[in-house]
Amino acid sequence: MAPGTxxxxxxxxxxxxxxxxxxxxTQGNTPxxxxxxxIRAAREVYSRVDVGGSGRTDAGVHATGQVxxxxxxxxxxxxxxxxxxxxxxxxxxxxxxxxxVAESFHARHDATKRIYLYQIxxxxxxxxxxxxxxxxxxxxxxxxxxxxSGLTGMHDFSLFxxxxxxxxxxxxxxxxxxxxxxxxxxxxxxxxxxxLWKMVRKLVAALVxxxxxxxxxxxxxxxxxxxxxxxxxxAPPSGLFLEAVTFGREAFERPLAPVVPVASTATSGRxxxx
Numbered sequence: 001m002a003p004g005t006x007x008x009x010x011x012x013x014x015x016x017x018x019x020x021x022x023x024x025x026t027q028g029n030t031p032x033x034x035x036x037x038x039i040r041a042a043r044e045v046y047s048r049v050d051v052g053g054s055g056r057t058d059a060g061v062h063a064t065g066q067v068x069x070x071x072x073x074x075x076x077x078x079x080x081x082x083x084x085x086x087x088x089x090x091x092x093x094x095x096x097x098x099x100x101v102a103e104s105f106h107a108r109h110d111a112t113k114r115i116y117l118y119q120i121x122x123x124x125x126x127x128x129x130x131x132x133x134x135x136x137x138x139x140x141x142x143x144x145x146x147x148x149s150g151l152t153g154m155h156d157f158s159l160f161x162x163x164x165x166x167x168x169x170x171x172x173x174x175x176x177x178x179x180x181x182x183x184x185x186x187x188x189x190x191x192x193x194x195x196l197w198k199m200v201r202k203l204v205a206a207l208v209x210x211x212x213x214x215x216x217x218x219x220x221x222x223x224x225x226x227x228x229x230x231x232x233x234x235a236p237p238s239g240l241f242l243e244a245v246t247f248g249r250e251a252f253e254r255p256l257a258p259v260v261p262v263a264s265t266a267t268s269g270r271x272x273x274x
Contacts, residue, residue: 006103008050008075011238012085014038014066015099016235020092021129024057024066030082034093038141041088046072054245055114058198060237062131064259065115075100085195110247113175113191117243118204118235121262125183131260132185132263133204139211144179147210147217148188151177151203156226160203161196162234170196170217170226178203179207180256183264186211191241198234205233 006042014033015124026036033049055065067155076084078098085095108194121132151174160169176191188204209215241259248251 007071007073009103009105010070010078011101011105012038012068012070012095012105013096014068015061015064015096015132016066017092018057018060018062020090021059023061024055024063026235027157031086032238034050034063034066035068036091037089038070038085041085042070042072044088045084046076047123047200052107054111055242057242058237061257062244063242064117066242067107067111067245067247069101069105069130070098071103079140089244092194101264105243111245112193112248112250113193113244113246113252114188114242115189115191115244115246115252116195116200117241117256118188119239119241119258119260119262120188120204120208121184121185121239123135123184123262123265125184125262127262128262130206130238131241133208133236135208137209137212139186139208140213141211142182143213143217144186144207144211147207147220148177148179150221151190151224155224157196157199157224157230158226159223159230160199160206161191162198163196168196170200172196180260182256182258184262185258189256191252201235201237201240202231202233204235204239206231208235209233261274 014220021032021034024034026033038051038194050071052069081098082095119132154173156170157172172192174192180187180191205218210217210220244252
């Protein structure tokens with residue numbers, strides 16, 4: 001393609017189950033990544049392919065609303081592009097939508113909000129194990145909700161990350177954080193422009209400690225303001241979903257609901273079966 005020639009660019013909406021993958025981003029010789037599979041699938045049909053994502057989900061993390069840009073030499077119709085990619089992608093990666101966008105559109109740089117959802121199961125589940133963190137202990141949801149309500153605003157999350165880049169600011173503006181219930185699930189949703197490495201999973205682990213009674217909501221919020229020692233526990237990736245990404249003035253208005261539900265169990269005089 002000659003210098004100065006416009007390169008077609010598409011905004012993709014993607015869902016995937018991250019269980020089998022080493023995360024979103026292709027890195028060195030890492031064989032199983034979401035980005036790598038998209039690049040491979042696109043290159044089987046198109047040329048000069050470039051794929052970038054809005055969020056670098058870690059190994060084992062899922063997505064219901066990952067956004068990526070796909071630049072290439074050709075300019076297929078959106079439905080043709082979706083079919084071409086999905087025909088060549090593994091069963092656990094699916095392109096839901098494709099739309100032509102300006103060549104300057106960049107999925108990561110242009111994103112304004114990233115919304116994550118975490119699912120905690122209060123019972124053992126035969127069907128949803130890859131999509132939850134099962135906690136055997138009884139959890140105080142009200143205490144967890146109290147701690148969750150204090151997460152909004154600008155905070156120094158330096159104690160809730162395993163930082164890779166020491167020069168990176170550890171301050172993050174959390175626009176919204178909420179905790180709700182659905183059947184046997186506790187659902188934690190958080191909205192911010194960006195996150196530190198492992199920040200969401202460490203916050204979930206801290207909320208669970210609050211629910212267990214090992215920490216008070218005030219204890220957790222003191223850590224959120226950078227007071228104390230680094231919080232070491234990290235929730236497993238299985239329960240975490242990149243739920244949505246917004247751009248510009250796009251609004252996110254979706255009821256808090258599970259991606260994979262876990263129904264309530266029947267109880268008897270002997271109590272709930274575990």
